Amino acid sequence: MRLFFNQILASQALCLCCQYQKQAKFGFCLACYQDLPHLTRPCLYCGLPLNEDNLCTCHPEDWPFIACLSAFEYQFPINKLIGQYKNQARLGLCQSFAQSLAAQIKKQKQPLPQLLIPVPLSPQKLAKRGFNQSLELAKDLGKILSIPVDYQLLQTVGQAKSQKELSKKQRQNLNAEQFYLSNKIQQTHIAIIDDVITTGATVKTIAQILQKQGVTHIQAWSIARVMTKQ
Numbered sequence: 001m002r003l004f005f006n007q008i009l010a011s012q013a014l015c016l017c018c019q020y021q022k023q024a025k026f027g028f029c030l031a032c033y034q035d036l037p038h039l040t041r042p043c044l045y046c047g048l049p050l051n052e053d054n055l056c057t058c059h060p061e062d063w064p065f066i067a068c069l070s071a072f073e074y075q076f077p078i079n080k081l082i083g084q085y086k087n088q089a090r091l092g093l094c095q096s097f098a099q100s101l102a103a104q105i106k107k108q109k110q111p112l113p114q115l116l117i118p119v120p121l122s123p124q125k126l127a128k129r130g131f132n133q134s135l136e137l138a139k140d141l142g143k144i145l146s147i148p149v150d151y152q153l154l155q156t157v158g159q160a161k162s163q164k165e166l167s168k169k170q171r172q173n174l175n176a177e178q179f180y181l182s183n184k185i186q187q188t189h190i191a192i193i194d195d196v197i198t199t200g201a202t203v204k205t206i207a208q209i210l211q212k213q214g215v216t217h218i219q220a221w222s223i224a225r226v227m228t229k230q
């Protein structure tokens with residue numbers, strides 16, 4: 001009986017974007033889904049779109065990833081929807097974002113990582129928002145792609161109750177972004193999960209921390225990529 005009602009509910013669910021038509025693809029109606037700013041031909045180094053000649057002006061040595069992938073360009077209406085997801089706790093959007101991103105990852109035919117690590121939030125931001133948008137995204141992606149998620153491995157310095165909890169070596173390794181690893185890493189292939197990649201500075205900083213610990217293959221995945229100039 002419950003299944004029956006769930007099916008009725010699902011069939012009546014409305015598009016997460018226009019909230020008018022029925023859902024048809026990843027929570028959107030077909031028209032809205034087709035109109036989304038899909039990132040169709042990304043440069044695997046920097047995640048920005050390739051030009052007409054399938055080239056990019058980025059310098060591969062600046063990008064420590066085997067693939068930097070986003071489902072969308074950070075443009076309307078995706079920017080608006082991500083804002084609602086984060087700032088109005090519209091958590092129903094998370095699974096749609098994860099499905100769209102998983103489709104992009106499969107389309108780009110990249111080998112899948114052994115572990116997903118979400119970008120952690122500072123305790124202040126977490127307290128204000130009530131949830132970590134990158135962690136929720138990583139959880140849904142992990143379910144879709146059958147990859148475990150570790151949300152404790154990478155932490156912000158503020159997450160340690162005090163600096164005393166960090167070893168001397170960890171304190172020395174602290175960098176400007178104030179991330180640190182709370183444990184040793186077993187895996188050699190990891191994807192960093194962020195909601196939006198803007199300049200790439202955050203995911204690059206994390207990649208450098210992982211590289212120092214022997215992670216040889218790193219990907220960076222996000223819902224949307226801001227179209228910055230190289």
Ligand SMILES: [Zn+2]
Pocket residue numbers: 015016017018019020021028029030031032033
């Ligand atoms: Zn729609």
Ligand SMILES: [Zn+2]
Pocket residue numbers: 043044045046047048056057058059
């Ligand atoms: Zn590029």
